[in-house]
Amino acid sequence: xxxxxxxxxxxxxxxxxxxxxxxxxxxxxxxxxxxxxxxxxxxxxxxxxxxxxxxxxxxxxxxxxxxxxxxxxxxxxxxxxxxxxxxxxxxxxxxxxxxxxxxxxxxxxxxxxxxxxxxxxxxxxxxxxxxxxxxxxxxxxxxxxxxxxxxxxxxxxxxxxxxxxxxxxxxxxxxxxxxxxxxxxxxxxxxxxxxxxxxxxxxx
Amino acid sequence: xxxxxxxxxxxxxxxxxxxxxxxxxxxxxxxxxxxxxxxxxxxxxxxxxxxxxxxxxxxxxxxxxxxxxxxxxxxxxxxxxxxxxxxxxxxxxxxxxxxxxxxxxxxxxxxxxxxxxxxxxxxxxxxxxxxxxxxxxxxxxxxxxxxxxxxxxxxxxxxxxxxxxxxxxxxxxxxxxxxxxxxxxxxxxxxxxxxxxxxxxxxxxxxxxxxxxxxxxxx
Numbered sequence: 001x002x003x004x005x006x007x008x009x010x011x012x013x014x015x016x017x018x019x020x021x022x023x024x025x026x027x028x029x030x031x032x033x034x035x036x037x038x039x040x041x042x043x044x045x046x047x048x049x050x051x052x053x054x055x056x057x058x059x060x061x062x063x064x065x066x067x068x069x070x071x072x073x074x075x076x077x078x079x080x081x082x083x084x085x086x087x088x089x090x091x092x093x094x095x096x097x098x099x100x101x102x103x104x105x106x107x108x109x110x111x112x113x114x115x116x117x118x119x120x121x122x123x124x125x126x127x128x129x130x131x132x133x134x135x136x137x138x139x140x141x142x143x144x145x146x147x148x149x150x151x152x153x154x155x156x157x158x159x160x161x162x163x164x165x166x167x168x169x170x171x172x173x174x175x176x177x178x179x180x181x182x183x184x185x186x187x188x189x190x191x192x193x194x195x196x197x198x199x200x201x202x203x204x
Numbered sequence: 205x206x207x208x209x210x211x212x213x214x215x216x217x218x219x220x221x222x223x224x225x226x227x228x229x230x231x232x233x234x235x236x237x238x239x240x241x242x243x244x245x246x247x248x249x250x251x252x253x254x255x256x257x258x259x260x261x262x263x264x265x266x267x268x269x270x271x272x273x274x275x276x277x278x279x280x281x282x283x284x285x286x287x288x289x290x291x292x293x294x295x296x297x298x299x300x301x302x303x304x305x306x307x308x309x310x311x312x313x314x315x316x317x318x319x320x321x322x323x324x325x326x327x328x329x330x331x332x333x334x335x336x337x338x339x340x341x342x343x344x345x346x347x348x349x350x351x352x353x354x355x356x357x358x359x360x361x362x363x364x365x366x367x368x369x370x371x372x373x374x375x376x377x378x379x380x381x382x383x384x385x386x387x388x389x390x391x392x393x394x395x396x397x398x399x400x401x402x403x404x405x406x407x408x409x410x411x412x413x414x415x416x417x418x419x420x421x422x423x
Contacts, residue, residue, distance in 0.1 A: 093218070
């Protein structure tokens with residue numbers, strides 16, 4: 001990853017679905033090397049907030065900006081943000097490796113790919129069709145897909161879902177290392193994952 | 205962009221090849237209907253206009269399920285969010301458009317000779333006939349691709365897609381039928397019908413590329 005420092009800025013963010021107000025007046029700012037944990041009860045809007053931060057969903061009010069040397073336009077966020085969540089499903093009819101190749105932006109990440117597969121214990125399953133994966137293996141694959149291209153911003157929605165003890169340990173050690181070089185925003189209700197973040201906001 | 209389109213296409217063909225859902229349904233439907241028409245007619249020749257109508261009915265209904273499938277599959281299997289965060293809306297639309305054009309070409313290539321053989325169609329202006337089938341198929345695929353995206357996003361299955369497609373495809377089918385009938389008559393066919401079909405496809409495709417991101421991105 002390059003030495004560029006990024007800032008993720010959120011100002012007065014609000015989201016409404018029809019007449020239901022999910023949240024309003026959310027403001028924060030996170031810089032490279034910082035991490036933020038979003039917590040709250042089910043239905044409080046954690047996943048919606050993360051989708052807005054990832055540029056997948058539009059807010060009803062307020063603004064999100066990602067800046068490096070200059071503001072990065074929302075249409076280019078995809079190249080700077082790694083996102084995963086429970087609704088990000090890889091293709092069942094492709095193998096784990098084929099899904100990874102579909103996401104991989106450059107051949108230069110081949111050695112990183114090997115290390116991620118080893119770290120998340122998927123090396124021996126990479127040629128299996130994803131429809132034959134267990135839910136924990138699918139979650140490990142989701143995490144690899146999100147971090148594969150070494151994005152400077154990681155937005156992870158409940159990253160520990162379905163992971164066993166080994167998977168959680170791999171996730172913790174990955175996040176522990178990555179948070180020094182990236183912006184990490186994660187939504188979770190797991191106390192272990194909350195501890196990995198520098199700050200937090202609670203919804204609901 | 206070109207690299208992204210090629211990778212999307214490779215992924216779509218790989219997934220389709222492994223499930224063979226769209227091709228199997230389309231080819232089975234086309235074969236069954238064509239042979240049924242041939243057996244029911246018992247060798248009696250149909251009028252030129254009826255032959256042309258039957259050919260486009262078979263082509264249209266063979267292709268409809270498969271054309272919608274390219275977007276409906278992404279929603280059904282829950283992969284649309286993964287695709288959305290991986291590729292730009294433009295590259296997704298163009299690759300799905302190309303996939304549908306290739307799919308329609310395959311259906312046309314399988315169905316048309318089968319229909320000509322079993323129904324005993326006497327093609328007089330061969331080049332015009334081929335051009336009519338290609339241009340008509342191109343128009344159907346161009347018009348149905350954005351409609352498939354809308355139907356998939358609305359959570360609709362095949363029936364919604366067929367219903368919303370009808371008003372858009374009516375002029376396409378109308379002109380395709382009359383153009384194909386022209387190729388089966390003695391009189392010299394008009395090339396204006398083929399040009400209309402190609403121009404219509406170009407217009408729909410340009411509008412769809414501009415508007416697709418509003419269908420695809422969540423609000």
